[in-house]
Amino acid sequence: MKRFVQMALVLCLTLFAVQAGASPYSDKVTLPEGAVITNVNRLAVGAPLYVQVEETAPSIEILTQVISDASRITHANIVTYDTVANGIQTDKGIDLKTLPRRDAAKIFKENVAAYADAYIILTVANNSRTTFFFDVYRSGSNELLYTYEVRANKSDGNTVATFSSLSEQFYKNWQRSVEAQNKVK
Helix, strand or coil, X not given: CHHHHHHHHHHHXXXXXXXXXXXXXXXXXXXXXXXXXXXXXXXXXXXXXXCCCCCCCCCHHHHHHHHHHHHHHCCCEEECXXXXXXXHHHHHCCCHHHCCHHHHHXXXXXXXXXXXXXXXXXXXXXXXXEEEEEEXXXXXXXXXXXXXXXXXXXXXXXXXXXXXXXXXXXXXXXXXXXXXXXXXC
């Protein structure tokens, strides 16, 4: 019986050590002074600032889709990049997907207010550890409302699964921040 208790204790300690070692992503939320995010009903996803550095990493098109798909875990109303791009093409006759990145970003920012209250721009730094910087701006004024930085673990590769998990972290923290600001009111 004593041997059984010792084995159970070792097993419990091992499981605890494994869980402690598998820490979540490191992250940081910044809410600029005076920024109000509780009145954002629709969030549009903008084209990410991203360069594919590995062949196994997702393309920019796949990353844009991953950001939109990850929104399924939140209560926020998300407007995809394709929806905004198609709307701009229908309304203005401008195809964002054929324009150079900077021109497309400028036209997106000028027109996104017709589709959403705010928009998300993701910047990806994929050096030794992939880091996502999500910036949320007010549509029309382009006022910075919210920033979220999340860094992948060293063992995570530049894969769709990692990028999806990092994007889900953003939506979880966005939801928490909105709820926290609602409680303060």
